[in-house]
Amino acid sequence: MEIRVFELLEGAKKARGLTVVIDVFRAFTTECYAFSEGALWSWPIARLEDAFALKKRYPDAVFLGERGGAKVDGCDLGNSPYDVTKTSFKGKAMIHSTSAGTQGIAAAAKAGAEEIVTGSLVNARAVAAYIRFRNPSVVSIVAMGKAGLTSTNEDLICARYIEALLKGEAYDIDGKIAWLRNHGAEQFFDPAQADIFPTEDYPLCVAHDRFNFVLRVCRDEAGRLMIRRADPPEWIERT
Numbered sequence: 754m755e756i757r758v759f760e761l762l763e764g765a766k767k768a769r770g771l772t773v774v775i776d777v778f779r780a781f782t783t784e785c786y787a788f789s790e791g792a793l794w795s796w797p798i799a800r801l802e803d804a805f806a807l808k809k810r811y812p813d814a815v816f817l818g819e820r821g822g823a824k825v826d827g828c829d830l831g832n833s834p835y836d837v838t839k840t841s842f843k844g845k846a847m848i849h850s851t852s853a854g855t856q857g858i859a860a861a862a863k864a865g866a867e868e869i870v871t872g873s874l875v876n877a878r879a880v881a882a883y884i885r886f887r888n889p890s891v892v893s894i895v896a897m898g899k900a901g902l903t904s905t906n907e908d909l910i911c912a913r914y915i916e917a918l919l920k921g922e923a924y925d926i927d928g929k930i931a932w933l934r935n936h937g938a939e940q941f942f943d944p945a946q947a948d949i950f951p952t953e954d955y956p957l958c959v960a961h962d963r964f965n966f967v968l969r970v971c972r973d974e975a976g977r978l979m980i981r982r983a984d985p986p987e988w989i990e991r992t
């Protein structure tokens with residue numbers, strides 16, 4: 754298995770094989786909590802105008818929209834996992850448009866990734882187990898960073914953690930997360946940014962391996978990108 758680690762939107766455009774698009778702060782952490790709260794599927798949408806058009810067509814879908822970290826006017830929620838844990842997603846579809854994560858999925862799909870799964874600390878070990886089960890010849894791990902433009906420590910830590918799990922190498926994930934608190938997570942502890950990055954989001958984002966499902970990207974009947982939850986035991990038993 755050849756494992757390649759890429760960064761940012763430029764990296765997503767190089768994705769090949771089974772591709773993990775990572776966004777720890779916060780898109781794919783938020784998605785995991787929404788699916789754990791009962792969401793049926795999610796439409797990851799790159800352009801906000803497309804997301805608003807979809808919401809018009811499916812008004813019952815929960816619309817999460819974020820730019821620059823903040824909730825976009827007219828959306829139901831922003832990109833906060835804490836807000837998601839306070840919202841009922843049972844039986845609901847979700848529309849999700851963010852600065853980095855959902856842009857990365859769109860770019861990787863366009864680039865020709867054979868299969869795409871999301872990556873975050875909360876389900877990193879499950880992602881590695883799923884990859885081992887699928888046993889692809891090429892794995893692309895893409896750390897999306899801030900707005901897909903600037904490298905971030907949390908996404909690189911998650912990328913290296915998944916890579917280490919795949920290679921059977923040791924990786925001090927708890928030590929890395931402790932270090933991250935003051936090296937990339939400061940926005941969650943800044944009172945001036947509390948409206949956008951609530952402190953409650955941070956422990957939810959770094960609760961590594963809390964979930965044992967993966968989020969796989971597929972297409973709906975109209976050809977739109979769609980994310981669905983895939984649970985063990987269908988794949989975990991053989992890892």
Ligand SMILES: O=C(O)[C@H](CS(=O)(=O)O)OP(=O)(O)O
Binds near residue numbers: 779819832854899
């Ligand atoms: O909402 C977030 O935390 C980020 C904002 S940005 O990428 O740092 O500008 O969006 P996401 O798509 O979850 O990275």
